[in-house]
Amino acid sequence: MGGWIVQADLATQAGPFELWAKALSVIDRIHGLVNNAGIRTEISIDASASDCTAAWQREFQINLFAAADLCMTTRQGPAASIPRWR
Numbered sequence: 363m364g365g366w367i368v369q370a371d372l373a374t375q376a377g378p379f380e381l382w383a384k385a386l387s388v389i390d391r392i393h394g395l396v397n398n399a400g401i402r403t404e405i406s407i408d409a410s411a412s413d414c415t416a417a418w419q420r421e422f423q424i425n426l427f428a429a430a431d432l433c434m435t436t437r438q439g440p441a442a443s444i445p446r447w448r
Contacts, residue, residue: 366385368381370448371385372423372428373420377425379433379435382432385434395398395432395433399424400424401421401425402421403417403420
């Protein structure tokens, strides 16, 4: 049994879509998706408001938005690979 490794930067808004496109470029059909990316940022209580905001934005992008975008992407377009969720 073989496998493929594809990667993209989920910290960017385009990352989840790039990841899905790369995956479909190496295989015609994907039968499942495991959303397992996640980060936790340690930041000082004395950090500036802009540093706190940046940390939260990065965490939400990776932990929430990227996961949601991947789920949505599996259902769109002619290459929709996962027809329904159980």
